[in-house]
Each structure stands twice: as C-alpha cells, then as structure tokens.
Amino acid sequence: MTIITLAMMFLYSPTLAWVAVAAMLLYGAARWAWFMPLRHATEEQIIHAAKQQSHFLETVRGVKAIKLFQRQEERRASWLTLLIDQINADLRTQKMLLAFKVANGVLFGLENIAIIWLGARLVIDGQFTVGALMAFLAYKNQFGTRVSGLIDKFFELKMLQLQGERLADIVQAAPEAEPEEALEIDTAALSATIELRGVRFRYAEHEPEVLCGLDLTIAEGESVAIVGPSGCGKTTLIQVMLGILPPTAGEVLIGGQSIRRLGSGALRRIAGTVMQDDVLFAGSIADNISFFDPNADPAWIEACAKMA
Ligand SMILES: Nc1ncnc2c1ncn2[C@@H]1O[C@H](COP(=O)(O)OP(=O)(O)OP(=O)(O)O)[C@@H](O)[C@H]1O
Ligand SMILES: [Mg+2]
Known part of the structure; x- marks a missing residue:
C-alpha cells in the first residue's frame, strides 16, 4: 500500500516526491542517532527505579530492626536520595524525548514548506493544477504517517530488547535438574x-x-x-x-x-x-x-x- 502511495506521488511529481522521501530518510537517521543515548537513559531509569524499590521493600521488611536501632531518619534520607536519582533519570529521558519531538516537528515543518513552495511554483508555471497539488499532499500525508509509523515501531521493538535483557537473568536461569528417566522408586x-x-x-x-x-x-x-x-x-x-x-x-x-x-x-x-x-x-x-x-x-x- 505504501509502495503504491509512493508510486502515485512519483507519478504526480518526481521532484516533490523526492522531497518527501528525503524527509523520511532524515527522520529515520534522526531516530537512529537518538536511539543509543535514549537507550542509555532508559537503562539508567530502570536501574534507578529498581534500586529505589529494593531499598523501599528492604526498609518495610526490616522496619523492626530500623526502629530498634533508631535509624528511621537515615533510612528515609537514603531512600529520598535514591528517589531523587530516579526522578532525575526519568527527567533525562523525558528531556531527550522532548528534544526529539521538537526536531521532528522542525523537520516535517520544513518538509511541508518545501513541498508547498515547490508545488505552488509548479502551479504558477502551469505544470501542475491546484487539484493535483491537493491530491499529492493527501498521498504525501498517507506516506508520511505509514513510513514514520514503521520506523517508530522498529525502534520501539529494539528498545524492548532492553527490558528483555533485564529479564534474561530470570528467564534464562536453568530449571532444577530432574532425573532424565522417572524412576519407579516407592x-x-x-x-x-x-x-x-x-x-x-x-x-x-x-x-x-x-x-x-x-x-x-x-x-x-x-x-x-x-x-x-x-x-x-x-x-x-x-x-x-x-x-x-x-x-x-x-x-x-x-x-x-x-x-x-x-x-x-x-x-x-x-x-x-x-x-x-x-x-x-x-x-x-x-x-x-x-x-x-x-x-x-x-x-x-x-x-x-x-x-x-
Ligand atoms: N549464597 C551464598 N553465597 C556465597 N557464600 C555463602 C552463601 N551463603 C552462605 N555463604 C557462606 O558460606 C559459609 C557457610 O554459611 P552457612 O549459612 O551455611 O553457615 P551457618 O553455619 O548456617 O551459619 P549460621 O549459624 O549463622 O546460620 C559462610 O562463610 C557464608 O559466608
Ligand atoms: Mg544457618
């Protein structure tokens, strides 16, 4: 379907179609450039969240000892430090996502300006009708949504590997060995x-x-x-x-x-x-x-x- 849409765009105007393709390639490149730093930030976020939660559960479990040794304030302070670290890690990830969104907006905004400007010139020169330009824009929107969706899903899938790696220790632990043939022992x-x-x-x-x-x-x-x-x-x-x-x-x-x-x-x-x-x-x-x-x-x- 996407290929047919792209073919239709090239049929209407190869120049305008190349602009749309170039914007998509740039979007893919930006997604790729952002991926490693974002992955690193997400990993940090997961580690900080795990540390904070382990500390909290340990405190709840050991509350009797903490009270007997009057260490409530120290425990609270160290937990708050971990919580702040976690919030900071969350913020770093959110900031990166926000920066990506802005870059994204600028990229597609420029693409729209370039296509409308070039399209308008083609209309003025008489090589294109207004109706054809409208039809091209509709195809271009469809193409943009589909391809950017595909790129997003690809990188989201790659990001899921990170969660998978965190679970690998548990999932890949060897189960308790049982004898190969069940013995008929009473x-x-x-x-x-x-x-x-x-x-x-x-x-x-x-x-x-x-x-x-x-x-x-x-x-x-x-x-x-x-x-x-x-x-x-x-x-x-x-x-x-x-x-x-x-x-x-x-x-x-x-x-x-x-x-x-x-x-x-x-x-x-x-x-x-x-x-x-x-x-x-x-x-x-x-x-x-x-x-x-x-x-x-x-x-x-x-x-x-x-x-x-
Ligand atoms: N999961 C573990 N990983 C590595 N070393 C361990 C682990 N559990 C125990 N050890 C070590 O093995 C040794 C024996 O520990 P173990 O718990 O069997 O002692 P224990 O005689 O039961 O002591 P206690 O009287 O305090 O219960 C200790 O030196 C301990 O540090
Ligand atoms: Mg023991």
Missing part, C-alpha cells in the same frame, strides 16, 4: 537413613570450600543435632542434603538411593523442613504447620506442634 518403602559420601561444596569457583569431603551416616530413628559457630556451614549442609544446592563432589543418599536419581520432587515429598529464615504465611498456625493442606489431619498437626 518413596514410602525407602528406609529413612541419610548418608553423605565425600560431600564437597563451594558457592562459586573462586570461593573457599564450605563443605570439604564430608562423610556422615544418620540411621533411621536417630536424632542428630549439628552444631558449630556461625558461618561454619550448617545451613549449607542442610541445603545440600535437601537437594537445593547440588554438591560440587560426592553424593547424598536417602535410603541407599542417590538424591540425584530420586529427583527433587520425590525427595521433598518425603522430607519436612523448617529453615532458619522461614516466614509464616497469612493464616492460622495450623495452616502453616500443614502448609495449607486442605486434607490435613488435625491430630497430626497437633502431634507435629508438640514435637516441635
């Missing part, structure tokens, strides 16, 4: 022995090892308390035993089966855990003990509460 029949064989774990390649070749056997019915100074790796050990953190070397076995073969789903069905930093969900204590199981047995909930 988890109810497994004995409740827990065995660790030469388990090693480090959080990252250049971090020191937290677990360095741990061997441990816990028999069925046995109660074991693991004690040690803060940071010695108790929580890490439990997370390795639960399959939340995969060991760097060694194996964890439940009832003689490696938890890698068992899969995290089966393992978590047979293991009950209360972590150090667990949170209570809105509901009763009984709801939280049964984790909102609609078919929970009240006697079992009571027994669990007494055991705890």
Whole structure:
C-alpha cells in the first residue's frame, strides 16, 4: 500500500516526491542517532527505579530492626536520595524525548514548506493544477504517517530488547535438574537413613570450600543435632542434603538411593523442613504447620506442634 502511495506521488511529481522521501530518510537517521543515548537513559531509569524499590521493600521488611536501632531518619534520607536519582533519570529521558519531538516537528515543518513552495511554483508555471497539488499532499500525508509509523515501531521493538535483557537473568536461569528417566522408586518403602559420601561444596569457583569431603551416616530413628559457630556451614549442609544446592563432589543418599536419581520432587515429598529464615504465611498456625493442606489431619498437626 505504501509502495503504491509512493508510486502515485512519483507519478504526480518526481521532484516533490523526492522531497518527501528525503524527509523520511532524515527522520529515520534522526531516530537512529537518538536511539543509543535514549537507550542509555532508559537503562539508567530502570536501574534507578529498581534500586529505589529494593531499598523501599528492604526498609518495610526490616522496619523492626530500623526502629530498634533508631535509624528511621537515615533510612528515609537514603531512600529520598535514591528517589531523587530516579526522578532525575526519568527527567533525562523525558528531556531527550522532548528534544526529539521538537526536531521532528522542525523537520516535517520544513518538509511541508518545501513541498508547498515547490508545488505552488509548479502551479504558477502551469505544470501542475491546484487539484493535483491537493491530491499529492493527501498521498504525501498517507506516506508520511505509514513510513514514520514503521520506523517508530522498529525502534520501539529494539528498545524492548532492553527490558528483555533485564529479564534474561530470570528467564534464562536453568530449571532444577530432574532425573532424565522417572524412576519407579516407592518413596514410602525407602528406609529413612541419610548418608553423605565425600560431600564437597563451594558457592562459586573462586570461593573457599564450605563443605570439604564430608562423610556422615544418620540411621533411621536417630536424632542428630549439628552444631558449630556461625558461618561454619550448617545451613549449607542442610541445603545440600535437601537437594537445593547440588554438591560440587560426592553424593547424598536417602535410603541407599542417590538424591540425584530420586529427583527433587520425590525427595521433598518425603522430607519436612523448617529453615532458619522461614516466614509464616497469612493464616492460622495450623495452616502453616500443614502448609495449607486442605486434607490435613488435625491430630497430626497437633502431634507435629508438640514435637516441635
Ligand atoms: N549464597 C551464598 N553465597 C556465597 N557464600 C555463602 C552463601 N551463603 C552462605 N555463604 C557462606 O558460606 C559459609 C557457610 O554459611 P552457612 O549459612 O551455611 O553457615 P551457618 O553455619 O548456617 O551459619 P549460621 O549459624 O549463622 O546460620 C559462610 O562463610 C557464608 O559466608
Ligand atoms: Mg544457618
């Protein structure tokens, strides 16, 4: 459709059509020149907004500690600084958009002046009728709206990549590995022995090892308390035993089966855990003990509460 419109414009007057095409090319070039600075400003805007929101949520979550240490004013001041940074970043983006809009207006204004001036001269010289000039202007408007719309959409799509990049960390995170073939293991029949064989774990390649070749056997019915100074790796050990953190070397076995073969789903069905930093969900204590199981047995909930 746009090509037909352009062909019609060239049919009416090649000179005027070239002016319209040149204006469009200039518009595309201006959009391109503005793109990188605008992308940079938008990125800054997203980062500042994220910082401000994280600070705010952290404050709401830690309000008790903030009050106990009387740090309300400091928290408020640092949050306001972040908010101002965010507003400034927003303003920078808005200013760039405004400048682009002005440049845009000037460009298309000049294009209109050039076309009407050239068109009027053609009419005066008798090479063009007023009706033909009007028809040309109608085609030119249609052509301008379509092509600038296309250019805008192209750059908007490119800008969306920026949002995509921000989400990539989450979207591209590998899902928890499950065993390739589902094992027909009757988890109810497994004995409740827990065995660790030469388990090693480090959080990252250049971090020191937290677990360095741990061997441990816990028999069925046995109660074991693991004690040690803060940071010695108790929580890490439990997370390795639960399959939340995969060991760097060694194996964890439940009832003689490696938890890698068992899969995290089966393992978590047979293991009950209360972590150090667990949170209570809105509901009763009984709801939280049964984790909102609609078919929970009240006697079992009571027994669990007494055991705890
Ligand atoms: N997500 C993590 N990334 C990198 N290092 C971590 C991470 N979590 C813990 N560590 C480090 O691993 C070590 C063991 O931490 P862990 O939380 O297992 O100790 P802990 O014995 O549970 O301590 P606490 O008694 O304070 O709960 C510490 O040196 C800690 O700094
Ligand atoms: Mg811990």
